[in-house]
Amino acid sequence: MSSKNPNVPDLAPPTAITQTQPSHKYSLSTLGVHGDDPINSSTDVAPALHVSTTFHYPRDPNQLHPTDDLDIPDRPPGGPITADSHIYSRLTAPNASRLELILTQVLNGAPCLTYASGLAAFHAMLVYLHPRVVAIGAGYHGCHGVLKIYQKLTNCKIVDLFDEASWDNEAEGFSLGEGDVVHVETPVNPTGNAYSIRAFAEKAHARGASLTVDATFAPPPLQDPFALGADFVMHSGTKYFGGHSDMLCGVLGVSKARAEWEKDYWGLFGERLHLGAVMGNMEGWLGVRSLRTLELRVLRQSESAGELVKFLQRAVQGEDGSEDGKAVKAAVASVEHASLQAEDMGWLKEQMPNGFGPVFALHLKSGEFAKRLPSKLHLFHHATSLGGVESLIEWRRMSDDTVADTLVRVSVGIENWEDLKRDIVEGCKALVAESA
Numbered sequence: 001m002s003s004k005n006p007n008v009p010d011l012a013p014p015t016a017i018t019q020t021q022p023s024h025k026y027s028l029s030t031l032g033v034h035g036d037d038p039i040n041s042s043t044d045v046a047p048a049l050h051v052s053t054t055f056h057y058p059r060d061p062n063q064l065h066p067t068d069d070l071d072i073p074d075r076p077p078g079g080p081i082t083a084d085s086h087i088y089s090r091l092t093a094p095n096a097s098r099l100e101l102i103l104t105q106v107l108n109g110a111p112c113l114t115y116a117s118g119l120a121a122f123h124a125m126l127v128y129l130h131p132r133v134v135a136i137g138a139g140y141h142g143c144h145g146v147l148k149i150y151q152k153l154t155n156c157k158i159v160d161l162f163d164e165a166s167w168d169n170e171a172e173g174f175s176l177g178e179g180d181v182v183h184v185e186t187p188v189n190p191t192g193n194a195y196s197i198r199a200f201a202e203k204a205h206a207r208g209a210s211l212t213v214d215a216t217f218a219p220p221p222l223q224d225p226f227a228l229g230a231d232f233v234m235h236s237g238t239k240y241f242g243g244h245s246d247m248l249c250g251v252l253g254v255s256k257a258r259a260e261w262e263k264d265y266w267g268l269f270g271e272r273l274h275l276g277a278v279m280g281n282m283e284g285w286l287g288v289r290s291l292r293t294l295e296l297r298v299l300r301q302s303e304s305a306g307e308l309v310k311f312l313q314r315a316v317q318g319e320d321g322s323e324d325g326k327a328v329k330a331a332v333a334s335v336e337h338a339s340l341q342a343e344d345m346g347w348l349k350e351q352m353p354n355g356f357g358p359v360f361a362l363h364l365k366s367g368e369f370a371k372r373l374p375s376k377l378h379l380f381h382h383a384t385s386l387g388g389v390e391s392l393i394e395w396r397r398m399s400d401d402t403v404a405d406t407l408v409r410v411s412v413g414i415e416n417w418e419d420l421k422r423d424i425v426e427g428c429k430a431l432v433a434e435s436a
């Protein structure tokens with residue numbers, strides 16, 4: 001009989017990762033469900049939620065090898081982590097590691113790290129790359145907030161992404177080059193318009209700089225920024241990866257086309273340990289639940305947004321003479337969405353072959369209309385954020401003072417799009433009736 005303390009189980013020797021190589025490369029929907037199979041070590045079909053912050057060292061003293069926290073673990077970047085190799089949850093934890101394992105495959109093999117939020121991922125990226133010059137356009141205002149904090153600490157120069165002449169400034173003695181960052185958000189907040197990743201990758205690389213892409217608005221399978229030259233891709237995982245408006249998460253992927261991509265991955269991994277902005281256990285668990293349906297949700301949401309935009313654009317242009325079309329035309333001045341960038345379809349179809357994203361913007365005929373429309377709707381929640389299964393609309397002035405007060409941002413959920421269309425049409429009718 002063994003006299004072991006029942007509270008301290010004998011830890012099995014490291015659980016071998018049995019990775020049976022599939023006979024062919026799995027597609028996105030299969031990876032979302034099976035990408036984490038290699039680390040399954042119990043009979044659970046639905047993975048457990050692990051809340052422990054700390055994990056047993058081996059019982060066998062001969063197995064105790066003191067290490068520096070930052071010694072590079074014996075595993076590939078973004079690869080499977082054995083169940084017994086966790087030490088402390090600021091370094092790695094079971095649910096976050098499981099999520100990273102799936103994300104790495106979902107992002108086409110680019111090793112991924114998760115963070116407490118999208119902004120924490122953006123911050124970590126800046127701290128790691130340590131640029132002296134950053135080119136950035138409009139876009140999510142929170143990223144500009146992070147960049148200002150980074151600028152406070154480093155005195156970096158912030159230049160206009162769309163004005164390449166501003167990237168070099170002889171008078172101030174700087175020029176965007178080696179080690180610097182060109183940051184592109186596409187499709188961009190709040191309009192859903194897209195920019196060419198390839199074009200900015202070429203500009204950045206010609207100068208020895210890195211191209212970083214905020215791809216939050218177009219997760220897989222809509223867009224693969226790595227295939228178009230991105231060095232680092234960040235996502236607010238709070239949006240489509242989470243997909244249910246119930247978790248904060250940031251994701252950062254490193255391009256394997258970079259000469260020192262493994263060093264980049266482990267550098268970010270080591271800095272995350274000390275920045276401390278790791279994602280919570282509950283979020284890791286929820287994130288895995290969410291990735292199971294990523295492709296289903298995102299394709300449906302993008303397709304529905306495309307249908308709504310088509311209807312709204314025809315109405316606004318006066319091409320839809322129906323009562324519904326006229327109601328929309330009376331309230332809405334214009335529509336913005338990547339699907340309407342007719343002149344860009346050459347590169348845009350290559351960049352977004354599977355749909356143009358579930359977010360679009362409407363410019364109402366007045367600020368008052370934009371403020372009042374959300375309250376007229378029944379299916380769209382009036383709330384900030386996007387990417388969830390439920391459709392949202394936001395009078396964007398509520399959270400961003402840099403946009404016109406006539407703009408509402410629409411995030412299309414997984415509801416039936418014709419129900420959503422009816423809701424918008426009836427909302428427009430109510431608006432117009434009220435102002436008559």
Ligand SMILES: *Cc1c(COP(=O)(O)O)cnc(C)c1O
Pocket residue numbers: 117118119120140142143185189214216217235236237238239248249250
């Ligand atoms: C929401 C969002 C962020 C910030 O992500 P959080 O998870 O809220 O920190 C960054 N970029 C874009 C484009 C976003 O929509």
